[in-house]
Amino acid sequence: MNQALHSISSDAVQRIRSQSLRGKNLIPGVTDKISLAIGEPDFGTPQAVIDAQVQALGAGYTHYSPQEGRCELVDAILASAVAVSGRAFSSENILVTHGGSAGLTATILGLINPGDVVLLEDPTYSLYLDGINMAGASVRRFSRGEDGAFDFDGIDRDAKGAKLIILCHPSNPTGAVISRGEWASFADIVTRNGLLLLCDEAYEGLTYGDSPFVSALDIDGLSDHLIVSRTFSKKYAMTGWRLGYLVGEPRLIAAASTVHRTFNGAINSANQIAGATALRQAGEEAEKMRRSFHRRRDLMESCLSKIPSIRFRRPEGAFYFWLHYPASLGNSSDLAATAAQAGVMVRRGEEFGASGKHALRLSYATDEASIVQGVERLGRVLT
Numbered sequence: 001m002n003q004a005l006h007s008i009s010s011d012a013v014q015r016i017r018s019q020s021l022r023g024k025n026l027i028p029g030v031t032d033k034i035s036l037a038i039g040e041p042d043f044g045t046p047q048a049v050i051d052a053q054v055q056a057l058g059a060g061y062t063h064y065s066p067q068e069g070r071c072e073l074v075d076a077i078l079a080s081a082v083a084v085s086g087r088a089f090s091s092e093n094i095l096v097t098h099g100g101s102a103g104l105t106a107t108i109l110g111l112i113n114p115g116d117v118v119l120l121e122d123p124t125y126s127l128y129l130d131g132i133n134m135a136g137a138s139v140r141r142f143s144r145g146e147d148g149a150f151d152f153d154g155i156d157r158d159a160k161g162a163k164l165i166i167l168c169h170p171s172n173p174t175g176a177v178i179s180r181g182e183w184a185s186f187a188d189i190v191t192r193n194g195l196l197l198l199c200d201e202a203y204e205g206l207t208y209g210d211s212p213f214v215s216a217l218d219i220d221g222l223s224d225h226l227i228v229s230r231t232f233s234k235k236y237a238m239t240g241w242r243l244g245y246l247v248g249e250p251r252l253i254a255a256a257s258t259v260h261r262t263f264n265g266a267i268n269s270a271n272q273i274a275g276a277t278a279l280r281q282a283g284e285e286a287e288k289m290r291r292s293f294h295r296r297r298d299l300m301e302s303c304l305s306k307i308p309s310i311r312f313r314r315p316e317g318a319f320y321f322w323l324h325y326p327a328s329l330g331n332s333s334d335l336a337a338t339a340a341q342a343g344v345m346v347r348r349g350e351e352f353g354a355s356g357k358h359a360l361r362l363s364y365a366t367d368e369a370s371i372v373q374g375v376e377r378l379g380r381v382l383t
């Protein structure tokens, strides 16, 4: 790019571009290859939610909403937050957001200054890094060990002088969840070091383990430090609706809200009314989708177990497998390109951090035939 054009973009944009790990948004249906790359449910949005939106538009809900969210939706979010945590919340704890993405970015920009340090897992969802770079902060990365355990002493050391820790739970890309015991250690580190905690629960409601999902909202001692981001995208198959919300400590919510109203303004009124319907009436539909994902996870696991060269841990949530393969097969960008030539699209591990150099992310948010054939094609590339 020539110098004059180069200088048009802000330092923030330059920082994001120079360090971003993000890949292209792969839209389903644009390729004849099998896609195990897409991070969105292949199900349609529950009919009751669609009907609620159409009805709302017909009834004239076509105007601006309050910045923090319409009362129907805020009340439904409050009811679900109380059910999760057993604690009392008020509307000051809630911000309705333009999908999970805007909630996450508004939180980071609302809390983080240039020069601040943010603790980030490796691997993790790539959006956080871009938000941190937009804010001009730096990251310290931490990872689970081979056995899946966190090194809490190491995280505690890294927490000195840091301002924020971001956790993705259940994890994109690994599908790992945080147990109640692990939460106790995180809560201890967060409170002793005076950290803030942003917990991205985009895949809340999509877990397959024997024990129930433990939300950060349900952890004693965290509430003064905590902001939780959720979205309707995954659990209710509403990726295109762009609806999410934050639940957290009122001063943290107020900071995120100031950024959010600057970038996004209030969210589409009819979509918010539909979102309230999702929370109040679409639980059964969401549960049906969860059971399908559970079956697909088991199917993909049995297909993958026939590929001797890879290592993976069984994911307990979200809809992804995180595969480690031998370094002799090359880096993950090249291997993902080779897999695409062999007819199957997967995500390169490097998109999620340096630890993904020899890893791939596979999505099972697709039909069973695609899972079987896609893994078969991948197997040929991996042997």
Ligand SMILES: Cc1ncc(COP(=O)(O)O)c(C=O)c1O
Binding pocket: 039, 098, 099, 100, 101, 102, 125, 168, 172, 200, 202, 203, 231, 232, 233, 239, 242, 243, 244
């Ligand atoms: C972990 C995680 N958080 C947030 C998002 C963004 O969600 P939304 O589509 O609601 O912006 C995604 C989307 O893939 C995600 O995987």
